[in-house]
Amino acid sequence: MGDTDINDDIMxxxxxxxxxxxxxxxxxxxxxxxxxxxxxYESPQKEVIRLTAKIFTNSFEIFKLTPDATEEDLKxxxxxxxxxxHPDKCKHERAHDAFxxxxxxxxxxxxxxxxxxxxxVIDDARRELEKVRAKENKRRKAAGDPPLEESTFDEELAAxxxxxLKTFEARRAYAEKTRKANEMREKQQEDELEKEEExxxxxxxxxxxxRDQRVDSWRQFQTDVKDKRVKVEGVKxxxxxxxxxxxxxxxxxxxxxxxxxxxxxxxxxx
Numbered sequence: 001m002g003d004t005d006i007n008d009d010i011m012x013x014x015x016x017x018x019x020x021x022x023x024x025x026x027x028x029x030x031x032x033x034x035x036x037x038x039x040x041y042e043s044p045q046k047e048v049i050r051l052t053a054k055i056f057t058n059s060f061e062i063f064k065l066t067p068d069a070t071e072e073d074l075k076x077x078x079x080x081x082x083x084x085x086h087p088d089k090c091k092h093e094r095a096h097d098a099f100x101x102x103x104x105x106x107x108x109x110x111x112x113x114x115x116x117x118x119x120x121v122i123d124d125a126r127r128e129l130e131k132v133r134a135k136e137n138k139r140r141k142a143a144g145d146p147p148l149e150e151s152t153f154d155e156e157l158a159a160x161x162x163x164x165l166k167t168f169e170a171r172r173a174y175a176e177k178t179r180k181a182n183e184m185r186e187k188q189q190e191d192e193l194e195k196e197e198e199x200x201x202x203x204x205x206x207x208x209x210x211r212d213q214r215v216d217s218w219r220q221f222q223t224d225v226k227d228k229r230v231k232v233e234g235v236k237x238x239x240x241x242x243x244x245x246x247x248x249x250x251x252x253x254x255x256x257x258x259x260x261x262x263x264x265x266x267x268x269x270x
Contacts, residue, residue, distance in 0.1 A: 039064035039077055044090040051085065051098040058165070059105040060118055067118035078106045121168065125160040129153070 041047055041064070056062050060069060063077040082102050087095045108114050133156075137147040 038073075039080075041081055041084055044084050044095070045092050047081065047085050048090060048092040048094050048098040051101045052094045056101070056105070058118065059108050059114070062102060062105040067115075067122045071115075074106070074109055078102065082106075117168070121164050122157075122161055125157055125164055129157050129160055 042050070051062065060067055063069075063074065063081060065073060065077055069077070082099065084090070085092075085095055085098045085102065087099055090098075092098075133148055133153070140147055
């Protein structure tokens with residue numbers, strides 16, 4: 001069963017058996033097994049074409065059943081339809097594909113959560129529509145208008161079911177898309193972390209591989225120093241030359257004085 005937008009075909013099962021649904025004002029709901037009439041199938045060739053011509057989003061539609069069908073109804077429909085299109089009896093070239101569609105649909109509907117999904121849609125739609133129509137009829141009665149025609153109940157129920165199924169499928173598709181996006185992001189983060197760890201491991205292996213080389217180089221240096229093949233000299237301090245200047249800048253013949261001593265005052269002596 002693939003993911004696809006729900007189109008008009010999604011409600012074919014509801015419309016084909018809509019007469020079996022309870023009408024507004026019914027005091028007693030019909031038995032579920034009675035609600036699902038025995039489906040009628042076409043020739044093997046036509047059924048193969050029907051089953052392989054599109055992607056079904058409603059598994060009950062494959063068997064031409066409504067979600068009201070009981071497990072026994074489903075089992076009978078599966079046996080009947082699978083015999084019609086079985087590759088051993090049907091010579092159509094796509095009989096095998098049609099048989100796979102039927103088998104997968106039956107397997108899906110064996111799961112309680114899937115059956116509950118389809119049945120829940122039509123039950124919710126029926127309750128919601130009955131409440132809306134009851135409120136509208138109450139308003140009409142107060143206004144002196146005739147009540148809603150019961151002949152429109154089936155059409156309204158089918159439209160509401162289609163709307164609910166579309167909403168359900170849209171939410172499911174969004175949830176699946178979100179799940180895949182989260183998984184992809186998580187996988188990306190894991191890959192980045194693994195890449196970083198691998199780089200660290202490579203650096204560590206490289207350091208360890210060169211350790212022996214560093215030790216050997218140091219040992220050789222020590223041996224060369226000991227055998228005086230390498231001259232080790234201390235660091236010679238940089239010398240500083242004391243600055244000298246004359247006491248009288250105008251007199252080049254003046255005697256030199258240490259820097260910082262000014263004897264110009266002697267020129268003023270008498």
